[in-house]
Amino acid sequence: MLVFIVRRLLLAVLVLVTVSAISFTLLQVAGDLAQSIAGDSATVADVEAARRAHGLHRPFIVRYVDWLGSALRGDLGLSFFSREPVVKLIVDGVPITATLGFWAIVVAVAIAVPLGILAALRPNSWIDRLALTLAVIGQAMPSFWLALQMIILFGLMLRWLPISGSGTWQHLVMPVMVLALNAVPGIMRLTRAGMIEVLASDYIRTARAKGLSRWTIVRRHAVRNAIIPVISLAAVQLGFLLGGSIIVEAVFALHGVGHLAWISISRSDFPVVQGIVLMFSLIYVFLTLAADLLNAAIDPRIRLT
């Protein structure tokens, strides 16, 4: 187990270093940063001044090592736009994004897992068809469009919910629903497939032969086995929801990290963008690492690979 943990940790660190290098390179080579900072109407001298002021005249590799070194010490530089520390801007947005992500995954699991289990218990019944239809439509739904339609219906026409900003729990209802719907199809399909596979296995037949009630079999034997892959998928989905939260926060004007990312990208605020890319990757790597270790703890066979 210890060897497994160490190897996974090394891999995670390697992934993070690679991601940081890629995002740094991408933002540095894709365009002339000094030109972007100085603006389109800037003179050559202005651009040169901006280049010196932000240290952009130094060789690429020096800048990268410098940035990575500071990042390790928790310093991601200053925003080009507001001159505030990037870390502070991100930390300010975390509560909203974290609340949004947490409730979205809770709602998604609360919808998807029971639906997947019910669908698997009666394949080809109306509930199975309903679940699959919901999954197919959910997958095809453009989330920003769903958000707008909900704003029109619940915000403008029925006036049940506030349409933008944050403050009360009502502000979070629509964003959480939109974000959760992204994750429902995947979790539902995996729960259903896992349950169908488990229900056809020998130990379920044995349990049935022992005369256990159907409900006990489902609850004590089937769900417990089918849920293992769902846990790691949910962890991975939580990582994907961070990406989805950029769109949702932009539509609902929630000032979380996703909104910060969108605004910073729009105004070429590269230190902030780099910081957010690094943070999102860090969270994703951490979540997959946690899911892997959890699975390895539950299923000893995984530790050998």
Add this chain to the structure above:
Amino acid sequence: MTTDTHSSELPKRRARAWQAALKHPGLLFGGLVLVGMLAMGLLAPLIAPFDPYAQDITKRLIDPVWHPGGGWLHPLGTDHLGRDYLSRMIYGVRISLIIGFTTMLISGLIGSSLGLAAGYFGGRVDRAVMFLVTTRLSMPVILIALSAVALIKGSLTVVIAILGLLLWDRFAVVVRAATQQMRSQDYVTAAECLGCSKAYIIAGEILPNVMPQIIVVATLEMAHAILLEAALSFLGLGVQPPTPSWGLMIAEGRGEMLFSPWITAIPGLALLLLVLAINLVGDGLRDVTAQEQRH
């Protein structure tokens, strides 16, 4: 698998696959919608009643035909610049289909090559490819695509190139797993014994047999690319105005959301229908090929 007896069976297998496809409601519905959308895109200059770029400020925000204020001259009404909405919708399907198809080709080529190499050679190659996949997955697509498009300035080509370079992960994972299964099959061992080159074995023996899986992933990634383009354009960092991208049209209709909700509703429904159709075709093909393998 690629012997003479096999090829003489092919017409029969084709016929059986067609029958299965016709009996599969999802595949049939998705296929019909997709063919319809394709025809709409190809014939756009012939069927669009107006120039999708022609503005007429005197005819701003005309209601669609089902509203009391609408008429058959502009069946879907006009937008905030007086452009005929039906014509913009018809031309818009071109953008979505071009983005979906080209992105899928680029990412499919990258992902399938990586998957084939990882699955066939195993060992270090496999570890390297899996590392690339993990790294790619840990970078949120939307965030990276938005930043890249913002830096290079959005255009159709830029969006295609960036999405193509980002969406190969599922191809690599699926093709790798399929190749690993194929690798231990007798016909691959036979080809190795005959002294066939590795390139021939991969391209001539393994690739044709993992093709069904590649096609299923291709449909899913095509749908994925179409939704991402719409989202990027909606956020203002994708295809630029005045191009009739459905995502962009939804963004442009936001200002009129209260009094003309159909302006955002129509392109969104079209996107939903197109992506739904592609996904249904993908799911259907998976069902049909799964049956095919059982025969």
